[in-house]
Amino acid sequence: MNWCSNIVATAPNINWELMLRNNRVIVYLTVNWSAPERMSRTRFAELAEHFAHSNSIQFFVADEDDSQVRQRFASKYCDRKCPRGAGAILWLEDGRVLVGVLSAASMSCEELVQITESTWLA
Numbered sequence: 001m002n003w004c005s006n007i008v009a010t011a012p013n014i015n016w017e018l019m020l021r022n023n024r025v026i027v028y029l030t031v032n033w034s035a036p037e038r039m040s041r042t043r044f045a046e047l048a049e050h051f052a053h054s055n056s057i058q059f060f061v062a063d064e065d066d067s068q069v070r071q072r073f074a075s076k077y078c079d080r081k082c083p084r085g086a087g088a089i090l091w092l093e094d095g096r097v098l099v100g101v102l103s104a105a106s107m108s109c110e111e112l113v114q115i116t117e118s119t120w121l122a
Contacts, residue, residue, distance in 0.1 A: 016068070020095035024057045024120050027073065028104070029064040029088045039105035040087020046109040047089070051116065064088075073097065091119050 019025055028044040031037050048059045062069045064084055073090055086103040089112065099119055101107060 016072075019058075019060050019092070022058050023093050025060060025092040026057060026116065027060045027062050027090045027092060029069065029073065029090070030061050031064050031085045034085030034087070036103060036105060037085050037087040040089075040103055043104035043107065043109055043112060044087070044089055047104075047112045047116070050109060050113050057116070057120070091116065093120075 019027070026047070028041070030041065044059075044061075051057050051059075062073070064070065072095075087105055089101045089104050090097050091099040099115055101112065101115065104112065
């Protein structure tokens with residue numbers, strides 16, 4: 001998929017230091033084997049596009065099958081709460097998960113925007 005230009009890094013080229021030190025980061029957990037993830041991917045792209053002119057929020061795409069991703073996020077958040085490959089979105093602040101959506105496909109872009117705004121811009 002061609003991601004929009006404001007996505008800082010995509011799997012497998014994640015800059016962990018950059019991701020974990022910024023105070024407003026949205027991470028999309030992708031896999032290459034899931035149909036539900038493909039539907040969620042579209043929602044994430046719409047969300048990133050909505051905030052394309054925001055310098056205060058950074059977007060990353062991380063491979064959920066990657067061991068570092070599983071160790072840092074998926075094993076702590078998703079394993080207990082959602083199936084792998086659902087297309088989860090995580091809102092991070094200084095490397096901590098503040099909010100998570102189990103499957104972005106289950107929400108509209110407007111709902112994802114509202115979560116983002118209520119998390120940081122309210």
